[in-house]
Structure formats: structure tokens, C-alpha cells
Amino acid sequence: MENRLLVSSPPYIKNGETAHCLMFDVFIALIPVLAASIIFFGPRVLWNVFWGVSAAIGTEALIQIVFKVPAFKFRTFVYSLLTNDDIDVLDGSALVTGMLLALTLPPSSPFWMPMIGSFIAIAFGKQVFGGVGYNIFNPALIGRAFLLAAWPGKATAWTAPISWEAWAQSLSLNPSSWIVDGVSTATPLALLKLQNETTPLAELLFGTTAGSLGETSALAILIGGGYLLYKGTVTWHIPFSYIGTAFLLSLLLGQDPLFHVFAGGLLFGAFFMATDVVTSPVTKLGRIIFGSGAGVLTIVIRVFGGFPEGVCYSILLMNAVTPLIDRYTKQLPQSAARSSLTGESFTPKG
Amino acid sequence: MDGFLPTFTRRKLLPPTYREATWDKPVLRLGEPERVIIPLQDSPGTSYQVAVKEGEDVTAGQKIGVMGEAPASLSVHASISGTVEQIAALPHPLGFQAISLSIASDGKHETCECSPLKTGDRAGNGRKVLEGLQEMGIPLSYRHLMANDSRVSCLIINATEFEPYITSRHVLLKEHGNEVAAGLQVLMTACSVKQAVIVVENTHTALVEPLKRDGQGTVDIRVRGVTQPYPDTANWLLEDKFSPLKSNNKHGSAQGLMMSVDLSSLFAINNAWVSGLPFTEQLITIAGSAVRDPQNVWVKTGTPLSPIITHAGGDLSRVGRLVLGGPLMGIPQHTLAVPLIKKAKGLFAAVAFLVDEHRESRFYKQAPCVKCAKCVDVCPASLVPNTIADFVTNKLLNDAQEWGVFHCLECGLCEYSCPSRIPLLEIMRLGKVLLKGEDCLLGRNVFGALYG
Numbered sequence: 001m002e003n004r005l006l007v008s009s010p011p012y013i014k015n016g017e018t019a020h021c022l023m024f025d026v027f028i029a030l031i032p033v034l035a036a037s038i039i040f041f042g043p044r045v046l047w048n049v050f051w052g053v054s055a056a057i058g059t060e061a062l063i064q065i066v067f068k069v070p071a072f073k074f075r076t077f078v079y080s081l082l083t084n085d086d087i088d089v090l091d092g093s094a095l096v097t098g099m100l101l102a103l104t105l106p107p108s109s110p111f112w113m114p115m116i117g118s119f120i121a122i123a124f125g126k127q128v129f130g131g132v133g134y135n136i137f138n139p140a141l142i143g144r145a146f147l148l149a150a151w152p153g154k155a156t157a158w159t160a161p162i163s164w165e166a167w168a169q170s171l172s173l174n175p176s177s178w179i180v181d182g183v184s185t186a187t188p189l190a191l192l193k194l195q196n197e198t199t200p201l202a203e204l205l206f207g208t209t210a211g212s213l214g215e216t217s218a219l220a221i222l223i224g225g226g227y228l229l230y231k232g233t234v235t236w237h238i239p240f241s242y243i244g245t246a247f248l249l250s251l252l253l254g255q256d257p258l259f260h261v262f263a264g265g266l267l268f269g270a271f272f273m274a275t276d277v278v279t280s281p282v283t284k285l286g287r288i289i290f291g292s293g294a295g296v297l298t299i300v301i302r303v304f305g306g307f308p309e310g311v312c313y314s315i316l317l318m319n320a321v322t323p324l325i326d327r328y329t330k331q332l333p334q335s336a337a338r339s340s341l342t343g344e345s346f347t348p349k350g
Numbered sequence: 351m352d353g354f355l356p357t358f359t360r361r362k363l364l365p366p367t368y369r370e371a372t373w374d375k376p377v378l379r380l381g382e383p384e385r386v387i388i389p390l391q392d393s394p395g396t397s398y399q400v401a402v403k404e405g406e407d408v409t410a411g412q413k414i415g416v417m418g419e420a421p422a423s424l425s426v427h428a429s430i431s432g433t434v435e436q437i438a439a440l441p442h443p444l445g446f447q448a449i450s451l452s453i454a455s456d457g458k459h460e461t462c463e464c465s466p467l468k469t470g471d472r473a474g475n476g477r478k479v480l481e482g483l484q485e486m487g488i489p490l491s492y493r494h495l496m497a498n499d500s501r502v503s504c505l506i507i508n509a510t511e512f513e514p515y516i517t518s519r520h521v522l523l524k525e526h527g528n529e530v531a532a533g534l535q536v537l538m539t540a541c542s543v544k545q546a547v548i549v550v551e552n553t554h555t556a557l558v559e560p561l562k563r564d565g566q567g568t569v570d571i572r573v574r575g576v577t578q579p580y581p582d583t584a585n586w587l588l589e590d591k592f593s594p595l596k597s598n599n600k601h602g603s604a605q606g607l608m609m610s611v612d613l614s615s616l617f618a619i620n621n622a623w624v625s626g627l628p629f630t631e632q633l634i635t636i637a638g639s640a641v642r643d644p645q646n647v648w649v650k651t652g653t654p655l656s657p658i659i660t661h662a663g664g665d666l667s668r669v670g671r672l673v674l675g676g677p678l679m680g681i682p683q684h685t686l687a688v689p690l691i692k693k694a695k696g697l698f699a700a701v702a703f704l705v706d707e708h709r710e711s712r713f714y715k716q717a718p719c720v721k722c723a724k725c726v727d728v729c730p731a732s733l734v735p736n737t738i739a740d741f742v743t744n745k746l747l748n749d750a751q752e753w754g755v756f757h758c759l760e761c762g763l764c765e766y767s768c769p770s771r772i773p774l775l776e777i778m779r780l781g782k783v784l785l786k787g788e789d790c791l792l793g794r795n796v797f798g799a800l801y802g
């Protein structure tokens with residue numbers, strides 16, 4: 001009896017990678033950013049991030065249990081969650097969404113803000129479209145845009161980085177001292193817009209300015225972004241075209257280009273938000289158009305618009321046109337003009 | 351959990367070449383098999399003629415039939431001496447029942463008298479030489495050569511080794527570079543072509559030195575180094591990228607045809623030219639987890655696959671998957687009884703486990719496309735595989751065609767690199783088959799002897 005051979009379509013080798021790797025790479029790249037914000041804004045950052053992440057994962061699990069798995073066994077909750085094929089909450093995308101969302105909020109935001117934001121992000125930014133891979137907009141930015149519209153005061157209550165004494169105090173055992181509120185102040189971009197006051201570049205680079213948790217320290221973001229680029233998780237196209245366009249346009253408009261690049265959320269957006277794999281174009285030219293478009297919109301909103309900051313909306317707007325960009329930048333080799341498009345020339349019989 | 355836990359090493363989109371296992375080993379010659387099976391058909395329905403009868407004795411190198419129709423026909427030769435056992439429909443590696451001759455060896459190693467092409471009365475006449483090569487059973491695209499003789503003005507030779515594990519092409523160059531170069535000269539003279547382009551990896555340009563050296567003088571042979579190997583199916587792509595014909599006029603319409611030639615064919619041409627031996631022996635790599643001793647070996651055309659595997663230290667009962675060609679674009683085999691065909695460069699035998707779907711780690715199951723663009727970055731034909739796959743799975747075939755499904759080289763790199771484990775290559779092929787039928791599958795045709 002001859003042994004049976006397995007027949008399937010090639011290829012027969014595979015790089016052992018799964019989509020989880022992409023998500024966990026982003027998670028690793030966010031660690032320096034998180035560390036920097038803990039240093040500047042105190043340990044309560046962790047508290048906010050914790051609630052953002054738990055709400056994101058919880059929402060995703062809940063929605064998938066309710067809508068995808070009718071026969072979910074609640075008695076063995078953890079086991080079912082871990083082994084059910086239809087639940088992909090552990091793929092890390094909810095984790096990254098929750099973390100990104102929490103990092104775009106001001107340091108003084110109460111813990112329920114990242115929770116609600118994560119809920120909106122996962123439920124209305126991702127799951128309504130069909131889950132991971134099908135969403136049109138970056139979920140974290142949806143959550144943030146919602147918070148900005150619902151609680152404009154709380155979502156823009158910026159505080160300055162806390163002092164070292166306050167940091168040390170917050171480590172004490174007394175729970176009431178855990179939450180340290182910094183002195184409220186305006187972000188560098190708001191200072192520029194409202195009071196025409198610029199912030200020194202070194203402060204922007206290092207991160208000792210007011211702003212969202214994740215966006216203040218340019219250095220930490222560059223470390224994380226460098227990791228993503230080195231690892232090959234993102235390609236250079238989006239971040240570089242984004243930053244480059246913003247740089248050139250602000251130069252053209254007579255603004256200080258370096259200030260615009262390092263202030264606000266531009267670097268954070270360019271490396272972590274715009275490069276979100278699901279919502280950015282797939283073609284190389286498309287990625288460059290996407291980055292440049294976001295760069296233009298960001299500077300236009302910053303310089304001419306009513307908001308001091310435009311990163312969030314610029315990326316969301318470009319997300320909306322991503323399918324269109326993909327459609328018009330599809331790469332077709334030149335010989336399309338030849339008969340190969342019809343497939344005729346490939347018939348072997350003479 | 352491989353691939354699940356993050357690592358800090360750089361992500362590689364292209365597979366490693368694994369060439370160490372076979373590259374340095376001495377090249378052996380497989381002993382004469384008990385029986386060879388020589389197909390007379392190339393795809394279902396190819397016409398053929400048989401020149402021998404059942405029970406007749408044949409010698410090695412004797413012409414036993416013709417495959418295809420003139421002018422694009424190809425003679426078929428016995429690769430061992432022995433008795434024709436049967437002429438019947440037997441399994442062909444391309445997955446159909448082909449009329450084949452099976453010849454049982456008589457162990458006498460008799461070779462037929464053959465006269466070198468060099469000395470025959472044909473030598474001066476290019477067209478006659480080509481007919482001679484056809485008689486010798488060397489697969490070239492005779493359709494082009496015979497019908498549009500004058501339009502073929504450039505040869506393109508893909509000397510890159512695309513398939514991981516397979517090294518036969520480079521080993522052939524390493525061991526027999528001069529013979530290959532001589533074969534190239536013969537072919538270029540025969541079809542009065544003045545230009546040739548050799549595409550080779552930057553790291554292995556030394557291998558093609560002999561080819562270039564001979565070319566100095568009357569003909570123009572250029573070597574183009576590339577960073578990434580090209581698959582065998584990449585004819586139109588190589589033509590687009592490396593055509594010296596096109597650079598002459600800016601508007602891109604090529605002024606002549608390019609014809610691609612295989613290195614193994616060039617080697618066979620030299621044999622036919624110098625000693626009159628027909629194409630009955632070929633160099634293949636045998637590799638994979640089921641063989642203990644992966645290596646390059648000279649094998650008689652038509653040898654069934656089982657003796658080759660045993661030769662390389664494989665246990666036949668443990669082979670779970672057998673692929674003619676390499677692991678990226680090879681043709682899967684369902685039985686060990688199929689013979690080796692002329693265009694095959696390698697044999698990939700792997701121990702495979704029949705994996706129960708539910709036992710598999712759930713991280714390895716197919717997930718929705720996350721549009722990570724890995725497939726786009728890696729595609730040598732610059733297509734957008736994920737979108738084409740979307741179109742095909744949703745039966746939007748016209749859109750798939752518009753997005754260039756027929757430009758797909760069926761190289762398998764997109765599927766190799768996809769983190770969502772989407773069977774992209776399978777979907778691409780499905781799209782082609784749904785649109786034009788199975789005849790347009792490049793990955794299969796490239797193994798056909800008559801395809802050019």
C-alpha cells in the first residue's frame with residue numbers, strides 16, 4: 001500500500017508570522033512613550049492606561065460573545081474565551097487601541113474618560129464595521145474625537161508636567177496622594193495660536209511641556225518609531241511623507257517648521273496613528289499620498305483652523321479616502337498595454 | 351508559538367535560501383533506475399506520435415516519439431536502454447493522465463549511435479540547427495523560433511535561483527559554466543541573435559563569468575545583477591525590466607521579441623552540439639525534511655520519483671508531501687509513481703502531518719486581511735494581491751482582471767509573507783482559472799516542455 005501524500009496549493013513554506021506580531025510590535029514601540037509620560041506626569045498615567053486597555057478588551061470580548069458566539073459557555077468563562085475560534089480579542093489589537101486612546105488624553109482626565117473612549121473606539125470604531133481588518137477609521141482616533149466633542153473642557157484640560165517632589169509624594173502609601181494634578185496650562189500649540197508664544201525646541205524634544213500623555217516627548221516617540229521602522233512593522237512611507245510635508249508646508253507658510261514638527265501630536269500621529277495598518281493605503285504611492293495629505297491637513301488646521309491641533313482630524317479625514325487612494329494608485333506594470341491583460345499570450349498551445 | 355511572541359530581530363519578507371545544505375556537496379549521478387516513464391503529452395490533449403511498439407528494444411538516446419505538432423514539436427527519447435513495457439495513460443506530474451511509455455531497463459547501458467550536430471551537414475544553417483535541437487528533445491520555445499525567426503532579437507537568461515532549498519541552477523553554472531557558455535554561443539548563432547541578457551543575483555555574478563567571457567567579440571552579452579531573485583515565470587517582467595531593445599527608443603515599444611532560455615537547455619544544447627547526445631539527463635536538487643541527505647544529483651529524465659528519494663536517504667513511508675519544483679511554486683504530487691520531467695529543477699520532499707484543523711493553534715488559522723501591505727511590498731510583479739484576492743473571493747472577476755490578476759507570476763511570495771495566513775496564491779490561481787480556464791496557469795505551464 002502506497003502511503004498517502006498531502007496535496008495542497010503552494011507555497012509550502014511560510015514565515016511563522018501572525019497578525020498578532022504586528023500588534024505586539026506596536027505595543028513594544030509604545031513602551032518608551034509610556035515610560036516618558038509616567039516620568040513627566042506621574043504614576044497616575046498607568047491608572048488611566050489600565051482603564052483604557054481594560055475597557056477596550058472588555059468591550060471587544062463582550063461584543064464578540066454576544067454577536068458572534070451564541071453558544072458561549074459562561075461557566076468556563078476564561079477557558080471559553082481563550083479557546084473559542086470566533087473570539088480574537090487576544091490578538092492584541094484591542095490592547096493597542098486602548099493604549100493609544102489613553103495616550104491621546106490629557107494627564108488630568110478622570111479614569112472614566114479612557115474607559116468611555118475605549119468603549120466608543122471598539123464598539124463604534126471597529127466592531128460595527130465587522131471587527132479587525134474591516135474598519136475604515138482608526139478606532140483610537142474615533143474614540144478621541146468622540147471625547148473631544150462630548151467633553152471638550154475635560155478633553156483639553158492640559159496640565160504641566162508634575163514636579164519631582166510631587167512624583168515622590170505620589171509614591172507614598174496614602175491613596176489620596178496618588179493622583180497629582182499638575183498646574184493647568186496650555187499646550188505649546190495653543191500658546192502659539194492664542195498668545196503667539198513659542199516654546200523652546202529642547203523642551204519639545206525632551207517632553208517637558210503640556211500635552212496629551214503620549215505626545216509630549218518627541219524623543220520617546222522617535223525611539224518607538226525607530227523600533228517600528230527597524231522591525232519592518234511600518235515602512236518609511238507614511239511617517240516620513242507626513243512629517244516631511246508638514247515641515248515643508250509650515251516653512252512655506254512662514255511658520256517655524258521644526259516647532260510644528262515637534263509640537264503637539266504630529267510625531268505621535270505620524271508614527272503610531274497614521275501607520276495603523278488597517279486604515280492606511282496598501283500601495284507604496286498611496287502611502288505617500290496618504291502621509292502628505294495628512295501633513296497638509298494638519299498644518300492647514302493648525303494655522304488657519306479654529307483648533308490649535310489638527311492631527312486627529314487630518315488622519316481621520318485621510319482614513320476616509322484610503323480606499324479611493326488605493327483604487328487610483330494601483331500599480332500595474334507597463335506591459336499591461338500588451339496582450340497580457342487578457343491572458344491570451346499565456347496559452348501554451350501553439 | 352513561533353511567530354506569536356514578539357522578537358527583536360528584523361522582519362524579513364523574503365524566505366531564506368537554505369542553500370548551505372546542498373551548495374557545497376559533490377554532485378553525484380544516480381544509477382540507472384529499473385524503469386523509466388516517459389510522457390508523450392505535455393498537457394491534456396497535446397498531440398503525439400509514437401515511434402516504437404510495445405515489446406520493442408530501445409537503446410538509450412533512441413528517439414521513441416514526438417510530442418506536439420510541427421513546427422513546435424519536440425522529439426522524445428529513451429533515457430535508458432531496455433524494453434518498452436507499455437504505452438498507456440499514466441500519471442503525469444502536472445496532474446493528469448498522460449500517454450506515456452514505460453521502459454524497463456535491461457541493464458546493458460547501450461547507447462545509440464549519435465552524430466554530433468557540429469559535424470553534420472546542418473552546421474552552417476541556423477534553421478537546420480534549430481530543427482536539430484528539436485530532434486534532440488531540448489525544450490525551447492520553438493514556436494517563436496520557427497514562426498517569427500527574424501523577430502527574436504534578444505535572449506534573456508534567468509540565472510537567479512528563486513526557490514529556497516533548490517540550488518541546481520547555480521551548481522550547474524559552477525560545475526559546467528563553460529559548457530553552458532558554449533551552448534549559449536551555439537543558440538545565438540543558430541537563431542542569429544546578437545544580444546543576450548543574463549539576470550543573476552548580485553552575490554553570484556562570479557558564476558556567470560564564463561558566459562560573459564565567451565561573449566566578447568561578435569555578440570553582446572550583458573549581465574544584470576539583481577538583489578532579489580526572479581521566478582521562472584517572470585518572463586514578461588524580465589523583459590520589461592531588462593530589455594536592451596527598449597532602451598533604444600523612449601516610448602517603450604519593444605522592437606523585437608525576447609526569448610527566455612533555461613540554463614539546463616543551454617547545457618543540453620552544448621551536449622547535442624559537441625557529442626550528439628539528446629536531452630536525457632538533468633541536474634536536480636533534492637531537498638526537504640524527509641530526505642536525510644539533500645543534494646544535487648544527475649538523474650535520467652523519466653525516472654520515477656521514488657528511487658530519487660531513496661538515493662537521497664529518504665524513507666518512502668515517511669514522505670508526507672512531495673513537490674516537483676521548489677517549496678514556493680512547485681507542483682504537488684499525489685503519488686510516488688510519477689516520473690521526472692524535463693523542466694523540473696528540483697524535488698522537495700517533506701514530512702507532513704495531516705493536521706486536524708481544530709488541533710492547530712488558533713493563532714495560525716486564517717484571519718481577515720489586516721491590510722498590512724506585506725504582500726504588496728513583496729510582490730515582484732508590483733500587484734496588490736490583497737485587493738485582487740478580495741475581488742476573486744467576491745466573484746468580481748472583471749475587477750480582478752483589471753487589477754492585473756494575469757500579471758501574477760504565481761510566485762507565492764505574497765502568501766509566504768502574509769501574517770493573516772490568507773491563501774493568496776491559491777486565490778490568484780482560482781481567479782485565473784475562473785476567467786480563462788486552466789491553460790493560463792503560469793506555474794503549471796512553466797513545467798511543460800512545449801511552453802515558451
Ligand code: SF4
Binds near residue numbers: 723
Ligand atoms: S493579504 Fe495578508 S499580507 Fe496582504 S495586506 Fe492582507 S494581511 Fe497583509
Ligand code: SF4
Binds near residue numbers: 733758761762775778
Ligand atoms: S500576487 Fe503573489 S504570487 Fe502573484 S506575483 Fe505577486 S507575490 Fe507572486
